[in-house]
Amino acid sequence: MSFKAQLIIIVFALLVLIFVFELLKRKKMSEATTLWWLVIVISIIILTVHQPLLIEINKLFGTNYPISALMLLGLSFVLLMLIYFSMKITVLSNQLKDTAQYVSIFKNEVDKITNKGNQK
Amino acid sequence: MNKTLIIIPAYNEEDSIAKVIKEVQVAATLHDVVVIDDGSQDSTGKITQFMGVNTISHPINLGAGAAIQTGLIYACQNNYDIAVVVDGDGQHDPKEIPKLVDTLKERNLDVVIGSRFGGRAEYRTPLARRLGMHIFSLITLLLSKAKINDITSGFRAFNKKAIKYLINEFPLDFPDAELIILLVFSGFKIKEIPVNIRPRLNGTSMYSALRSFYYPLKVAISIFAVLLRKVLSRKYKAVQGE
Numbered sequence: 120m121s122f123k124a125q126l127i128i129i130v131f132a133l134l135v136l137i138f139v140f141e142l143l144k145r146k147k148m149s150e151a152t153t154l155w156w157l158v159i160v161i162s163i164i165i166l167t168v169h170q171p172l173l174i175e176i177n178k179l180f181g182t183n184y185p186i187s188a189l190m191l192l193g194l195s196f197v198l199l200m201l202i203y204f205s206m207k208i209t210v211l212s213n214q215l216k217d218t219a220q221y222v223s224i225f226k227n228e229v230d231k232i233t234n235k236g237n238q239k
Numbered sequence: 240m241n242k243t244l245i246i247i248p249a250y251n252e253e254d255s256i257a258k259v260i261k262e263v264q265v266a267a268t269l270h271d272v273v274v275i276d277d278g279s280q281d282s283t284g285k286i287t288q289f290m291g292v293n294t295i296s297h298p299i300n301l302g303a304g305a306a307i308q309t310g311l312i313y314a315c316q317n318n319y320d321i322a323v324v325v326d327g328d329g330q331h332d333p334k335e336i337p338k339l340v341d342t343l344k345e346r347n348l349d350v351v352i353g354s355r356f357g358g359r360a361e362y363r364t365p366l367a368r369r370l371g372m373h374i375f376s377l378i379t380l381l382l383s384k385a386k387i388n389d390i391t392s393g394f395r396a397f398n399k400k401a402i403k404y405l406i407n408e409f410p411l412d413f414p415d416a417e418l419i420i421l422l423v424f425s426g427f428k429i430k431e432i433p434v435n436i437r438p439r440l441n442g443t444s445m446y447s448a449l450r451s452f453y454y455p456l457k458v459a460i461s462i463f464a465v466l467l468r469k470v471l472s473r474k475y476k477a478v479q480g481e
Contacts, residue, residue, distance in 0.1 A: 224309065
């Protein structure tokens with residue numbers, strides 16, 4: 120991998136890292152999610168800097184170029200993250216539905232008691 | 240006497256809901272009625288409350304399945320023996336409610352489905368939808384051996400056992416073929432009887448043109464999910480062994 124490509128990847132990874140920390144600071148990203156992104160970005164930086172390791176992975180994957188192995192790894196991480204977030208969204212949707220159902224039934228009961236009290 | 244609850248799920252049905260409630264109150268005088276206003280943006284909830292009908296209002300739109308599930312949770316919490324679901328769009332003829340309830344009780348069934356086939360019908364189902372219904376009906380028959388012709392009918396009566404089961408398991412999106420397969424695989428006794436299904440009084444069906452592409456795929460994946468959960472799980476074997 121050329122020095123220019125290495126530089127671009129590292130700069131981009133660092134920008135992502137800064138953005139993730141900024142979101143963490145503003146409480147727009149949880150500590151758990153930050154940890155996931157941290158693992159991904161640091162892995163990419165290590166593989167970009169440590170060329171022999173990337174060449175070994177390239178051989179292991181059977182890809183033609185080390186950069187392709189890096190892309191494959193990055194894409195796999197992103198896919199895993201997408202599956203994780205799809206699962207999270209489903210869980211949150213179900214929790215939201217359960218809460219909305221609970222609130223609506225509870226409000227119905229409260230309204231009935233209030234109406235009875237007003238009639239007396 | 241069995242305590243029966245009529246559940247009317249409604250979303251933006253201000254033009255039809257009053258007529259449906261009046262018809263239900265005439266046809267099923269001894270039964271309690273609850274309207275589930277599924278986060279309507281129009282006056283549906285206000286109309287039902289003004290009419291003095293017990294109304295549960297979702298703060299947001301949760302979908303048809305969740306609205307029915309809310310009604311079933313309410314039925315379970317208030318110890319109802321039977322729950323009948325009647326759509327708020329006026330397609331289900333409330334005069335048929337006693338027929339559903341009587342069949343459920345007399346034949347000792349868990350679920351009775353009101354079918355548009357085999358009886359007099361004021362409404363002719365569009366060809367594309369009929370074709371889709373027949374395909375999913377055939378899939379249901381092959382997978383669960385349950386002969387249900389009107390797979391999309393939402394006109395259903397549930398006994399206490401089915402209510403208790405469905406408060407946690409009710410399918411939320413397009414709750415039809417998936418629900419039938421789920422119930423059959425879980426050991427519930429289901430029967431379909433012919434009833435009068437009418438055209439919608441107002442508004443548009445949830446099986447609209449755009450959704451007609453999504454619907455078969457969603458139902459297919461839902462059936463696959465039920466099979467995964469039921470056939471391959473120990474839970475299914477345990478239920479079957481009971």
